[in-house]
Amino acid sequence: MLRMLIDRLAFSILALLFVGLLLFVLTRGVPGSPARVALGLDATDTQIAQFEKDHGLDRPVAEQYIRWLGQLVLHGDFGRSFVTGRSMNALLAETLPITLELVLFAFAFAVVVALPIGVLSAVYEGSWIDHAARIIAVIGVSVPGFWLGLMLIRFPAVEFGWFPPGGFVPLSDGIVAHLQSIALPAFALGVYYIAILSRMTRSGLVETLGSEYVRTARALGLPRGRVLWYALKNALVPVVSVGAMSFGYMFGWALIVEYLFNIPGMSNALLTAVGQRDYFTMQAVVYVFTIVFIVSNLAADLLNRQLNPKLATAQR
DSSP, X not given: OHHHHHHHHHHHHHHHHHHHHHHHHHHXXXXXXXXXXXXXXXXOHHHHHHHHHHTTTTSOHHHHHHHHHHHHHHHOOOOBOTTTOOBHHHHHHHHHHHHHHHHHHHHHHHHHHHHHHHHHHHHTTTSHHHHHHHHHHHHXXXXXXXXXXXXXXXXXXXXXOSXXXXXXXXXXXXXXXXXXXXXXXXXXXXXXXHHHHHHHHHHHHHHHHTSHHHHHHHHTTOOHHHHHHHHHHHHHHHHHHHHHHHHHHHHHHHHHHHHHTTOOSHHHHHHXXXXXXXXXXXXXXXXXXXXXXXXXXXXXXHHHHHHOHHHHHHHO
């Protein structure tokens, strides 16, 4: 276990270094300068050149990257926006909890709905339950997220008035209003992953239920519920891995959801930063997304070793 953690930590550090360097190269390779956004369209070439010199944008990309990385490692400082002048640490402290809560609600919703659907579909393979679950999965994968979000705004919010059509209500304004403001975005974000996780659960459980040790356990007279529980533990190993990746991908899909529902989260801040060529904001948000992705996959590896001890012995 310790060796696995050390290996993953080393890999994570390398991944973060590579992502940071790639961000610097890509963002600074786009034509145009953030000085034009910060100073306005009437800024002269001299003013732009002076702005770039003051903020180090005229230096080589490698030098800018090393300077930013040292500031991040030594002081935990993601920098300050060229365009707004705002600290990235303050921006992350404000927007990360909103996006994280949205993704957690959506992921919990997807897992709670997908696992029972997948289990029932596998246990009653070939029945109407299995066919209904397949239809749900096909619809979930096929419906575009932006269209689903618009339909949720149009009918449950505007037509029926059950939920607010957009915005984010903080928890301090009341738990009911808070949950109502996040319900539709979480639903729109989680539907696609209900389809993915339910089909993965069904596929793994069907294969496990057909294995020799399950048939032997049934022949020995073990209760059906206990046999299903043991089979489900083995079948969940690939589901956990896909779930961890899905959790990371949700932060990407949150770009669309937060934009549609006007939620002031981290993904919405990233979209604004792209339009303004706000380098530090883009770097900070993508870096946090990368960290979340790495941590979620590490958690999946640890959970899989609890579900299947063979993985721990194979690591040795």
